[in-house]
Amino acid sequence: MKTSSPSRLFVPVASSRPGEVPDFSQLHIPEAKASPAKPEGVITAEETYDLALGLVRVLDDGGCAAGDWLPDLSVERLIEGLRHMMHVRAYDERMFRMQRQGQLSFYVKCTGEEAVAVAQAMALNPGDMLFPSYRQQGLLFVRGRSVVDMMCHCISNARDNLKGRQMPVFYSWKEGNFFSISGNLATQYSQAAGWAMASAYKGEEHIASAWVGDGSTAEADVHYAMLFAATYKAPVLLNVVNNQWAISTPQSFASTGTTFAARGIGYHIPSVRVDGNDFLAVYAVTEWAAERARQGHGPTFIEHFTYRAEGHSTSDNPAGYRAEDEARLWPLGDPIARLKQHLITLGAWDLDRHAALEAELADSVTRDWKEAIGYGSLESGPHWPVESMFEDVFKEMPPHLLKQRKQLESGS
Amino acid sequence: MTAMSMVQAIQSALDCTMEADPSVLVMGEDVGFFGGVFRCTEGLYEKYGAHRALDTPIAEGGIVAAAVGMGVNGLRPVVEMQFADYIYPAIDQIISELARLRHRSGGEFWAPVVIRAPCDGGIRGGQTHSQSPEGIFTHVCGLKTVMPSNPYDAKGLLISAIEDDDPVVFFEPKRIYNGPFYGHNEPSSGPNSWTKHPMGEVPNGHYTVPLGKANVLRRGGAVTVLAYGTMVHVADAAIENSGIDAELIDLRTLLPLDTEAIVESVRKTGRCVVVHEATRTSGFGAELVSEIQEECFWYLRAPIERVTGWDTPYPHAYEWEYFPGQARISAAMQRAIECD
Numbered sequence: 001m002k003t004s005s006p007s008r009l010f011v012p013v014a015s016s017r018p019g020e021v022p023d024f025s026q027l028h029i030p031e032a033k034a035s036p037a038k039p040e041g042v043i044t045a046e047e048t049y050d051l052a053l054g055l056v057r058v059l060d061d062g063g064c065a066a067g068d069w070l071p072d073l074s075v076e077r078l079i080e081g082l083r084h085m086m087h088v089r090a091y092d093e094r095m096f097r098m099q100r101q102g103q104l105s106f107y108v109k110c111t112g113e114e115a116v117a118v119a120q121a122m123a124l125n126p127g128d129m130l131f132p133s134y135r136q137q138g139l140l141f142v143r144g145r146s147v148v149d150m151m152c153h154c155i156s157n158a159r160d161n162l163k164g165r166q167m168p169v170f171y172s173w174k175e176g177n178f179f180s181i182s183g184n185l186a187t188q189y190s191q192a193a194g195w196a197m198a199s200a201y202k203g204e205e206h207i208a209s210a211w212v213g214d215g216s217t218a219e220a221d222v223h224y225a226m227l228f229a230a231t232y233k234a235p236v237l238l239n240v241v242n243n244q245w246a247i248s249t250p251q252s253f254a255s256t257g258t259t260f261a262a263r264g265i266g267y268h269i270p271s272v273r274v275d276g277n278d279f280l281a282v283y284a285v286t287e288w289a290a291e292r293a294r295q296g297h298g299p300t301f302i303e304h305f306t307y308r309a310e311g312h313s314t315s316d317n318p319a320g321y322r323a324e325d326e327a328r329l330w331p332l333g334d335p336i337a338r339l340k341q342h343l344i345t346l347g348a349w350d351l352d353r354h355a356a357l358e359a360e361l362a363d364s365v366t367r368d369w370k371e372a373i374g375y376g377s378l379e380s381g382p383h384w385p386v387e388s389m390f391e392d393v394f395k396e397m398p399p400h401l402l403k404q405r406k407q408l409e410s411g412s
Numbered sequence: 413m414t415a416m417s418m419v420q421a422i423q424s425a426l427d428c429t430m431e432a433d434p435s436v437l438v439m440g441e442d443v444g445f446f447g448g449v450f451r452c453t454e455g456l457y458e459k460y461g462a463h464r465a466l467d468t469p470i471a472e473g474g475i476v477a478a479a480v481g482m483g484v485n486g487l488r489p490v491v492e493m494q495f496a497d498y499i500y501p502a503i504d505q506i507i508s509e510l511a512r513l514r515h516r517s518g519g520e521f522w523a524p525v526v527i528r529a530p531c532d533g534g535i536r537g538g539q540t541h542s543q544s545p546e547g548i549f550t551h552v553c554g555l556k557t558v559m560p561s562n563p564y565d566a567k568g569l570l571i572s573a574i575e576d577d578d579p580v581v582f583f584e585p586k587r588i589y590n591g592p593f594y595g596h597n598e599p600s601s602g603p604n605s606w607t608k609h610p611m612g613e614v615p616n617g618h619y620t621v622p623l624g625k626a627n628v629l630r631r632g633g634a635v636t637v638l639a640y641g642t643m644v645h646v647a648d649a650a651i652e653n654s655g656i657d658a659e660l661i662d663l664r665t666l667l668p669l670d671t672e673a674i675v676e677s678v679r680k681t682g683r684c685v686v687v688h689e690a691t692r693t694s695g696f697g698a699e700l701v702s703e704i705q706e707e708c709f710w711y712l713r714a715p716i717e718r719v720t721g722w723d724t725p726y727p728h729a730y731e732w733e734y735f736p737g738q739a740r741i742s743a744a745m746q747r748a749i750e751c752d
Contacts (some may be wrong), residue, residue: 161518187504194485198486202486215479349706393553394578
């Protein structure tokens, strides 16, 4: 009897499609105390097998912190982290509404992923270089970027540090060591490896940290980044934010059925999968990886397991490709709610303080918005002088651009 | 002054800049221990160490990406694409990142990267060791594109490129690495080694040839011939052997283009022949023709001629039917002169 059948094209399926019941039953979410052990000393990639296939968690479902990944963070620092995450969310809410009112052309929220950027930024040094994708606005909040300036960029007014050249959310902030965001996916990932190589070349202790989403791991630049980081033992943290969705495409189209973290081991990079909605776990893993990098032990590959709770962008409607209640059913919950619960459990926080902080931050971003729009709006300006379009193409303007600038000025 | 081949001149440029500036390093496939498949980085590994003559994995996109990151972090990487034909995997990093970084970040970030790429045919290199992709790069805003035609210029232009704060794509015609070339099976009008060529005399130390400046190699009144790279020598021989009183301009830098030098010449001669090895359609020649048409329209006495590679992939067996040799250049000059 014939026991084999002809090869058939396998196409991965989504966790849900519209009208279906979301199915996260395949996800194995271990309890915090069952997290893989935190490695001591120098470790090889092969020794991180459990870390790459498991899930590092610190906060359990009841808000209690446990296990050897528990970071040494004061209550004040935890509240600071909570505040940053809530600030990011308040900012996202305000900017999303302003886009819907036609005040900005485009916006991208990071709802549900706030811990990934905030906790990591808090665990790094200010001199470390950040190579973000477009969904890590939390990094800017931790580094102290003026919210008014972020807004001015998003509406391309006369105070936009990018001079009206970039779409909203493609922030750049040299002073804060926050690299210019590009629309081309994953390009920053391999550049971060190069930045880190240069840091090591110069004998400096600054490290780099880079982010891609689950979908963008499919880009060649991710392969380049991992290969170069591993080959030259570059001091870089390579983060994959697995939020389960790349616009309408499920993560299974890039993960090939295993964890993203597992991929790091093949490049001989110690790799960890972390609960991305667990502020404490992201902080602890970052601290551990950054220490390794600073001590010359090379890169770490980190998969942040999380969920994109909202649409991909203001140009996207997720109801077109996934069940409406998927975010609510996501088993790792919400990063703000979980840290809030932890602080309440510690007796350091309560519902009144939380509500007061929420109101304060909503007021704060409203004030910031009013100030930002006072410097000019997208539609009516004032903007940067139009001739500034010809600047910064090169360091000095060559004759052909001088000529074109004159043509624009004379309307010819 | 020392007699140098183009390979030696390029090596000398790298050596000079690496000696003067610890932020300069070379990186690419086989450039370190081995000294490069064309020997352009020979001796740098021994002199500056493995971390400054850096061998890389075979990943052009990764090489350029790493260089961008290094450039942002204060280094001046000179990366080598082993052949210009293999630059395409790096195109996204070059076009979307390297070229745009300064502009998109409002001047906050930039990367002074030089990309060296041996280009052009005439060596039986077939489809993937003969291409001239300069037109792809001149079309990208934010990049400077350079192609030297001799050892003196190669060293001076390369030092300028490395010291420039803008990204530069530096094409090296490999056919003339070791001596000038006048076109296959055609009478030579000069030496076949750089040691006997005036432009093979190269200063040992630091000097520069400015980017954006063409070089008028031969003065004449009948027709202007624009060329760069290997074709400078083929055109020079064609002019010599045809006896036509042509003015020959070696463009050296394609972008920014020395429009002034071109316009001055064409307004004088009223005729122009544009020569390049790259394929014709949408090649850099089309930009030159258009620029001349706009700037010299009332001075033109004949249609502008283009002598280029055919619009086909570079063939192996039919190399000399593809390569724009002296005969085609002479015929084009003749047509231009006879038209009135």
